[in-house]
Amino acid sequence: MPENVLKLAQRLEQARKPFVLATVVWCERPTSAKPGARALIQADGSVSGWIGGSCAQPVVVREALRLLHEGGDPYLLRLGAPEAGLTRTGSGVRVFPMTCSSGGILDIYMEPHLPPPRLFLVGASPVVAALARLAPVLDFAVVQIDEDGLPDMQPDERSAVLVATHGEYDEEAVARALRSPAWYVGMVGSRRRAEACRQYLREAGLEEQAIARLRAPAGLDLGAVTPEEIAASILAELVQVRRRQPAQAPVVSAASPATAVDPVCGMIVEVAAARQRSTYQGQIFYFCCPACKRLFENDPQRYLAPKAHATYER
Incomplete structure (x- = not known):
């Protein structure tokens, strides 16, 4: 799979099409993706390769599209449970705490490839x-x-x-x-x-x-x-x-889809594509995976307090 991803990257560069190469560089189990796992995300949101399951991949895709839209340098994306020690400091680290039941931590190197002017x-x-x-x-x-x-x-x-x-x-x-x-x-x-x-x-x-x-x-x-x-x-x-x-810098001109914040893990979920949703007190909530939906429905009030979702350390 990595070889196929790299061949695709070469074809896209030759065609002057933008993409982001996401590579797992470190993990703390349990995680479905292991170091060396790689995915290529194109400007239309399509993913080639493997970078993690239903909790990790939506964040990676959303961050890749943000990079393609705003431009920017490569950085390290860290995903994992809040209690798992997401306190890494340093230049260019973007942290997203998640509370999916699988646990674990992923460090993913996000590398934008924009065609030269x-x-x-x-x-x-x-x-x-x-x-x-x-x-x-x-x-x-x-x-x-x-x-x-x-x-x-x-x-x-x-x-x-x-x-x-x-x-x-x-x-x-x-x-x-x-x-x-x-x-x-x-x-x-x-x-x-x-x-x-x-x-x-x-x-x-x-x-x-x-x-x-x-x-x-x-x-x-x-x-x-x-x-x-x-x-x-x-x-x-x-x-x-x-x-x-x-x-x-922007190369993505399509309008961004409507999104919602998963109240359990803090991930951004595309409303139109969300398969996991629940209604509480007349409001619809959207979730990245069945585990988050189940946790919310067991105790909604626990997850309705305001919380910070991501930090970006320069």
């Missing part, structure tokens, strides 16, 4: 040639576009576009880029040329809010002269914009 380079100028050499060092996936390929250019929210056509088809390329969700649109040219391009965009019907996204002349003012120096100034601006705009 694409940098569309439009034109065939020396600056474009320099960027094509330098940008991969900063983990940009370079896509070079000429005039014939312009109709097929489709930047997404993880894409940047740099136009440098020496005035041949700047306006058409910039207009197409500004109509996309690309997080950066820049154009190489003089200030006079940039203003002429903006005027063209206004006459073409683009709104001022869209035109304001254009960075022209592209690049930070470093006093650059040579094509390589101009390329370096553009890369510096790309890094600056990327680091200051965390909103570019």
Whole structure:
């Protein structure tokens, strides 16, 4: 199974599709998953592999989808009973106490894999040639576009576009880029040329809010002269914009399903998919597994007091 999961991961990376690889790195029995168990969670919530039963898997899937939506670094996810010593400290530990009857503790390494941002380079100028050499060092996936390929250019929210056509088809390329969700649109040219391009965009019907996204002349003012120096100034601006705009990270756009908190273990349960539910004093409660439902029905008041469900230690 792990080998199949890794093969799937390779295919998804080649297709530029995001996923989270979850790996059990430590456990305290009894647990159904053992160290080395691995699962791959895709953006649609589908799971390949094995990471634990009805108590563990929903938390892992929900945390994976959160990672894909918000972005973030890998971290350790700890699951287990509150009395089992869930007091581990350290950087990047996210703790979820659970009271499922099986007991045990799981430490799961959550590793997001997001496709690298694409940098569309439009034109065939020396600056474009320099960027094509330098940008991969900063983990940009370079896509070079000429005039014939312009109709097929489709930047997404993880894409940047740099136009440098020496005035041949700047306006058409910039207009197409500004109509996309690309997080950066820049154009190489003089200030006079940039203003002429903006005027063209206004006459073409683009709104001022869209035109304001254009960075022209592209690049930070470093006093650059040579094509390589101009390329370096553009890369510096790309890094600056990327680091200051965390909103570019989300890759899951579907609306989140309605959820409820299991009053016994504190897990988040998807209401539509919950098979375990119980009604008490006119209110419906949802559970991750039959054990939690049984514990609740034996003594509802014990589990209705407010409680903290998760902690995140940085």
